[in-house]
Structures are given as structure tokens and as C-alpha cells.
Amino acid sequence: MSPRSTYGRYAGGPDPLAPPVDLADALDAIGEEVMAGYSPEQAMREYLQRGSDKQRGLDDLMRQVQEKRAEMLAKHNLNGTLEQIKQLLDEAVLDERKQLARDLDDDARFAEMRMENLPSSPAAAVSELSDYQWRSSDAREKFEQIKDLLGRELLDQRFAGMKQALENATDADRERVGEMLRDLNELLEKRSLGEDTDADFAEFMDKHGEFFPENPSNLDELLDAMAQRAAAAQRMLNSMTPEQREELMQLSQQAFGSPELMDQLSQLDANLQMLRPGEDWGGSEQFEGEQGLGLGDGTGALQDIADLDRLSEQLDQQRSGARLDDIDVDAINRMLGEEAAVDARTLQELERALRESGYLKRGSDGSLRLSPKAMRQLGKALLRDVAKQMSSRTGQRDLRRAGAAGERTGASREWQFGDTEPWDVTRTITNAVQRTVADGGDPRWLRLDIRDVEVTETEARTQAAVALLVDTSYSMIRADRWVPMKRTALALHQLISTRFRGDHLQLIGFGRHAEVMDIEELTALEGMHFKGTNLHHGLLLANRHFRKHPSAQPVLLIVTDGEPTAHLERDGNSFFDYPPHPMTIALTVRELEAAGRLGAQTTFFQLGDDPGLGRFLQDLARRVEGRVVTPDLDDLGSAVVGSYLGSRTRFGDEPDLGWSDWYGGRGFWSGS
Structure with a gap:
């Protein structure tokens, strides 16, 4: 016979074929x-x-x-057992009446009167009939079923599955249950006194282990499981109406035809409450459905609700x-x-x-922060979004080609689809050797894999000193411009740090004061809930950055949604006034013209559609032969990155990028 294989669910831990988390x-x-x-x-x-x-x-x-x-x-609802008992009682009484109607003796007439005058309460009726001599065998059997059902349900409340296990049980089976309860209560009383031993538990399980299919390994595990079940049974009682509880308590005395079972169960509940007081013994729920639950199933439902x-x-x-x-x-x-x-x-x-x-x-300080690795990953994602936006406008090439026409930087990186840079042969062969050895192969026999390939990186022939000034005033938060501003800064930082490593980027936030920030600080910057747009201070910091790199081409990018309302005084304090004070305007213009004299290629990015702000920024741009771009928030990153690349194109470093076509205007920005 040919061998046969069967397949099932993998049960040896996490699925080895499951896709990795995203x-x-x-x-x-x-x-x-x-x-x-x-x-x-x-x-x-x-x-x-x-x-x-x-x-x-x-x-x-x-x-x-x-x-x-x-x-x-x-x-x-929790009426299942009571309804079942009432149905069995009604059937037993009906069968007995039929039999009495056929009997002609005087005792039969007295029995009929007794049947007619039974209490309306099923519990009281069952108690009344506990010593009745039944003439109908069918009626007697149904009445015995009531007592058997009560016993099995009460046990099922404390020991899940007992109702089914004791169906058609004999007197000997019931006696073994009673013996188990007596031994269990004795063991729990020993625990409450601190006198129990491991041997006591082992002896108990050897004798009564069949009643505990979960096979607890020690008394504490047994206690935990039983206390959870018993607490659920108590919550079920608490969830019943007072009338239902009274009925059930009276009926409990008829379980198995003897009050002994209820006495043992009551003692068990008391022991469990004393040993596990932390369980929820006092809770209740409001059941409102039509499907009745028996005592065991109801307790299971309360356990499920607790779970x-x-x-x-x-x-x-x-x-x-x-x-x-x-x-x-x-x-x-x-x-x-x-x-x-x-x-x-x-x-x-x-x-x-x-x-x-x-x-x-x-x-x-122990708090979690985004690591540089995370910042790079975020930057890559944002830069891909920017590239997609820009490419969708005019079919531009991917941002990976930035820097391809320049000199080699000495660095290399993993090959990506679309790269045309030359291979770094040394790094590629080294990667292949390391991978082959790691896989257990012979390094003398190499087979290149696409994962091994690295390409040489290049940079632009002319360096740029880039200052990105972002407005951090309260209006940026109020108008939901805070996150797009940060996304823009992160995308530009990613582009320059990975593709134009020879350029010098400085991020400057300007609110009531201006501040030079690294990308991690700007990304995690909390909202400034005070007013003030100190562009003057921001330009001071930008010009300092330009002067530190005299051989680099200055590129000034300013993102703002308001006119300057603050300037930096000689003592280092910020002066704020609204509407803008003439001195604030004069100092801002003076510092902007200083950037122009340094040769800065300037672009203003106006957020919002305030016509007054638009006219003001146009006036500023004309003073330094700059531009004003009015992007939508979703296009801000594309506008800033495009402006930076366009500035590089204008001073002749990236002839094959094609970004200048996009930047040259498609009804997307207005310029002076």
C-alpha cells in the first residue's frame, strides 16, 4: 500500500507559514x-x-x-429548571388523576381531593407530595424524575457535566457522589486550618479523580476552578427574582429525595467562600430572553459572562x-x-x-521614543508619497535618481527597482560570500542573488545650504496644519539625508520665538498654545546657517499661515503685537533682504487662502526675486520637495531630473 498523509491544524506554537505582521x-x-x-x-x-x-x-x-x-x-432566562419541574409535576398529577378516575374506592376519592387542593407553587406542591403513595406508575416515575433532576442540576452547578454524567444513575452512583462531597469538605476544612498535605490531595484524587476531568495538579488549582464555578452559581441565584429563589430553595430539599445533598453542597459553598473570598460572590445579571436555562447551564452562562x-x-x-x-x-x-x-x-x-x-x-526618562530607524522608515514612506504625487502630475522619474549625475560619495546602498547607478562590485561580492556562508554553502562557489547587489551613491556637484522655516504658531494647530507641516519636514529631511548627503539642511521652527531643531524634536514637537509668528528670528537663524556654509548655494523655504506678528529685540526677548507692528515688519524685511544678498533662492509656501497674507508674501517675494506657492495641505510635501529640487536645477546640478518642469507651474502655485 502507498503511504498516506493526513493534514490538520498546526499545534506546535505560532503558525510558521503565517504572514509576518505589517x-x-x-x-x-x-x-x-x-x-x-x-x-x-x-x-x-x-x-x-x-x-x-x-x-x-x-x-x-x-x-x-x-x-x-x-x-x-x-x-x-434562568427559569429553565423551574419550568421543567412544573411541566413534570403537571404531567405526574394528570397521570395520577386519570388513574384515580378509574379507581372506585373511597381512598381514591380522598386522593382526588388532595390533588385538587395542591398549592399553586410547584415547590410547595412537590413538598406536599413527598410522602404521597402514587397509584399511577407513570406519575410515580415523573415525580421521581423531579427529585433526580433537582439533584443532578444542583450538582451540575458546582461540577460542570455532572447532570449528564448522572443521568440514569443508580443509588450506588449517588452514594459515591455523596462520599466525594463529604471527603471534599473534609479536605477543604483541613486547608482552612492549615493542616492539609500533598498526600491528602493525592489520596483524594486517587479516590475521586473521575469527578474532576480537568485533572488539577494540586489543591489550589482545584480550589480556583471550583470557587469560580460556585461563585457563578451564587451570581445565578442573585440574578433570579425573590420568588424564583424561594421556589428553588424549597425544591432543593427534595433533591435525590433527601436533604443531605443540599446540606453537603451548602457546606461546600461556605468552605469555598472562606478560602476564596476574592471571587465575585455578590454580583448579578439581568437575563431577559425566552430560552430557559437550567441550573447547570445557567451557571455556565454566568461563568462565560465572567470570562x-x-x-x-x-x-x-x-x-x-x-x-x-x-x-x-x-x-x-x-x-x-x-x-x-x-x-x-x-x-x-x-x-x-x-x-x-x-x-x-x-x-x-524611561519614556518610549521613535528611534532613528523609525524616523528613517517614516521618512521613506512620506518620500514615496511625495514622489507618487509629483509623478502623477507629469510622469516624473522616481526620487531615487536624485544625485545620479554627480560625483560618487564613497557610500553604497541596496539596489532598488529602477536604479541605474553602477554596481559597487566589492560590496556586492562581499554580500554574496557572507550570505553563502550563512546558508551553509561553499564560498568558493558563489551564485549572486538580487539581494546581494549594492549600487554606488552619488551626490550633486554643487552643495546647497537649505533652511526650512516652519510656522509653529497656534494658528497652525487650530487650522489642522500641524501634521502636514511635520510630514513635509520629514520628507525633505529624508530626501537630503539619503540622496543629497552633501547638502546641509537646517530645520527652524518659528512661533513666539524661533528655534533650530533636529528632525526628532520637530516630529515630536507638541502644539504651541500661544500666539506669535516670529519670522524675523527664524530668518536670523537661517542667515547664520547660510554664513556657516559660504561655498554652498543658499536655499530658503518658508512655510507659514500668517503675517509676522513678533520680532526679536536686542535683549533676546520677543516683542508681540497684533495687528503686526511696523517695527516687526521692518526687521523681518531687513533680514529677508540679507538672505537675498547672500544669494538665497527663496520660496514662500502660503497655507490658507487669506488674500491679505497672499499680497504681503508677494511683496516680500518680489524684494528677493523669490516665489510664492499656495499648495493645498495634501500637496504641501510635494510643493516643498519640488521647490528644493527646482532650486538645484536652476543652479545647474541636476540636468536629467525633470523636476523643473513640474516646479515651473501647472496652475498649482502663483509666483511673482
Whole structure:
């Protein structure tokens, strides 16, 4: 016979064929939140909570938990056992009356009167008939079923599955249950006195292990499982109406035809409450459905609801130090299904990967921050977006070609689709050797792989000193221009740091004061909730930057949504006035003209459609032969990057880029 193979679900840990988690999607979302003012820790939590178009988050799982909980309460009620007992009682009484009608003796007439005068309460009626001598065998059997059902339901409340296990049980089976309860209570009383031993537990399990299919390894595990079940049974009683509780308590004395069972169970409940007081013994729920639950099933439902509540707490992640690893994925699989469990496991892997991948780092104060690796990844994504926007306008080439016509920098990088730079042969061969050895191959026999290829990087022949001035005043936040401004700065920083490494970029934020910032500071900058647009101070810092690089071509890029309303005084303090003070305007113009004398190619990027601001910026631009660009917020990054590349084209360094065609204007900007 040919060998046959069977396949099933992989059960040896995480699925080895599962796709890797999408860190790029997570990092993009986290970066957006960080630029909006969140801390990286908050941003990561927000992403994991909210999810994205590609990944369901904790909120979706929480919604499923809440819907499942509401469905259980709306579908069920706790009257199942009482209704079943009432039905059996009615059938027994009816069968007995039929038999009495056929009997002609006087005792039969007295029995008929007794049947007619039974209490309306099923519990009282069952108690009344406990010593009745049944004439109908069918009636007697149904009445015995009531006592058997009560016993099995009461046991099922404390020991899941006992109702089915004891169906058609004999007196000997019931006696073994009673013996188990007596031994269990004795063991728990020993624990309460601190006198129990491992040998006591082992002896108990050897004798009664069949009643505990979960096979606890010690008494504490047994206590935990039983206390959770018993607490759910108590919550079920608490959830009943007073009338239902009274009925059930009276009926309990008839379980198995003897009050001994209820006495043992009451003693067990008392022992469990004393040993596990932290369980929820006092809670209750409001069941409003039509499908009745028996005592055992109702207790199971209350346990499920408790599990859902625990899942809600785990998914909420509000507890200090909470981690997604705290989430019980098995419970999610049991309660919500496999798809929800996969989502939960993926989120756990995402959190773990974000913390371990190097994208987030701990600062000196212990807080999480975006690492330089994360900033580069974000910059790449933003630069790709900018390239896509610009290419969609005029079919431009990819930004990777920036610098291709210049001198070699001495650096190399991994080959990417579309690259035309020459190979770095030394690095390529070295990569192939290292990969071959790592794979266990013979380095004397090399086969190049596309992953081995590195190309040489080039830079522009003429260096540029670039100053990007971004408005950080309160109006930028109020008009939702804060994040687009940061995205623009990050895209330009990525372009210059990776493709024009010979250029010198300085980022300057100007609000009430101006400040030179590195990209990490600007990206994490919180909103300034005070007024003031000190372009004068920003231009002072830009001109200082230009003078530090006298051989470089100055490029001045200014992003703003308002006229200058502040200037820097001689004592270093900021003077603010609105409407703009004439001195503020004069000092700003003077510093702008100083940039013009240094040869700066200047572009203003006007945010908003204020015509007064437009006229003012046009006047400033004319003084230095500059330009005014009025992009939409979504196009701001493309406008700034295009302006920078256009400036380089104008001083003759990038003849084959084609960016000047785009920058030359397509109804997209207005210039002087």
C-alpha cells in the first residue's frame, strides 16, 4: 500500500507559514499620531486599540465581547429548571388523576381531593407530595424524575457535566457522589486550618479523580476552578427574582429525595467562600430572553459572562503596566471564535515586534521614543508619497535618481527597482560570500542573488545650504496644519539625508520665538498654545546657517499661515503685537533682504487662502526675486520637495531630473 498523509491544524506554537505582521502599516499610523502630539507610547497604544484598514484593533474585539455578552442576556432566562419541574409535576398529577378516575374506592376519592387542593407553587406542591403513595406508575416515575433532576442540576452547578454524567444513575452512583462531597469538605476544612498535605490531595484524587476531568495538579488549582464555578452559581441565584429563589430553595430539599445533598453542597459553598473570598460572590445579571436555562447551564452562562468581563478588562489595557500578552487568546477563541483569536494574536505579535524591532527606544526618562530607524522608515514612506504625487502630475522619474549625475560619495546602498547607478562590485561580492556562508554553502562557489547587489551613491556637484522655516504658531494647530507641516519636514529631511548627503539642511521652527531643531524634536514637537509668528528670528537663524556654509548655494523655504506678528529685540526677548507692528515688519524685511544678498533662492509656501497674507508674501517675494506657492495641505510635501529640487536645477546640478518642469507651474502655485 502507498503511504498516506493526513493534514490538520498546526499545534506546535505560532503558525510558521503565517504572514509576518505589517510593521510598516503600524509605524505609519504611529508616526501620524506622534506628529499630532501623542507620545510614541500613546501612539502605539492608540494604533493597537483602534487598528487600521489592514488590521482590526482591540476596539473591534471589545465590541465583539460586548455584543456576545448582550446576546447571552437577551436570549436566555434562568427559569429553565423551574419550568421543567412544573411541566413534570403537571404531567405526574394528570397521570395520577386519570388513574384515580378509574379507581372506585373511597381512598381514591380522598386522593382526588388532595390533588385538587395542591398549592399553586410547584415547590410547595412537590413538598406536599413527598410522602404521597402514587397509584399511577407513570406519575410515580415523573415525580421521581423531579427529585433526580433537582439533584443532578444542583450538582451540575458546582461540577460542570455532572447532570449528564448522572443521568440514569443508580443509588450506588449517588452514594459515591455523596462520599466525594463529604471527603471534599473534609479536605477543604483541613486547608482552612492549615493542616492539609500533598498526600491528602493525592489520596483524594486517587479516590475521586473521575469527578474532576480537568485533572488539577494540586489543591489550589482545584480550589480556583471550583470557587469560580460556585461563585457563578451564587451570581445565578442573585440574578433570579425573590420568588424564583424561594421556589428553588424549597425544591432543593427534595433533591435525590433527601436533604443531605443540599446540606453537603451548602457546606461546600461556605468552605469555598472562606478560602476564596476574592471571587465575585455578590454580583448579578439581568437575563431577559425566552430560552430557559437550567441550573447547570445557567451557571455556565454566568461563568462565560465572567470570562467575557475578564476579556473586556484585558482588552481595555487601562491597568498600569498592561501588555497585550496579558490577553487570554484561548478564551477569545472559545468565546468569539478563531478569527477573533487570530486578530488578538496578531496584535500581540505587533506589540512585541514594535518593542523589539528597534523602532521604539527608551529615553533617559524611561519614556518610549521613535528611534532613528523609525524616523528613517517614516521618512521613506512620506518620500514615496511625495514622489507618487509629483509623478502623477507629469510622469516624473522616481526620487531615487536624485544625485545620479554627480560625483560618487564613497557610500553604497541596496539596489532598488529602477536604479541605474553602477554596481559597487566589492560590496556586492562581499554580500554574496557572507550570505553563502550563512546558508551553509561553499564560498568558493558563489551564485549572486538580487539581494546581494549594492549600487554606488552619488551626490550633486554643487552643495546647497537649505533652511526650512516652519510656522509653529497656534494658528497652525487650530487650522489642522500641524501634521502636514511635520510630514513635509520629514520628507525633505529624508530626501537630503539619503540622496543629497552633501547638502546641509537646517530645520527652524518659528512661533513666539524661533528655534533650530533636529528632525526628532520637530516630529515630536507638541502644539504651541500661544500666539506669535516670529519670522524675523527664524530668518536670523537661517542667515547664520547660510554664513556657516559660504561655498554652498543658499536655499530658503518658508512655510507659514500668517503675517509676522513678533520680532526679536536686542535683549533676546520677543516683542508681540497684533495687528503686526511696523517695527516687526521692518526687521523681518531687513533680514529677508540679507538672505537675498547672500544669494538665497527663496520660496514662500502660503497655507490658507487669506488674500491679505497672499499680497504681503508677494511683496516680500518680489524684494528677493523669490516665489510664492499656495499648495493645498495634501500637496504641501510635494510643493516643498519640488521647490528644493527646482532650486538645484536652476543652479545647474541636476540636468536629467525633470523636476523643473513640474516646479515651473501647472496652475498649482502663483509666483511673482
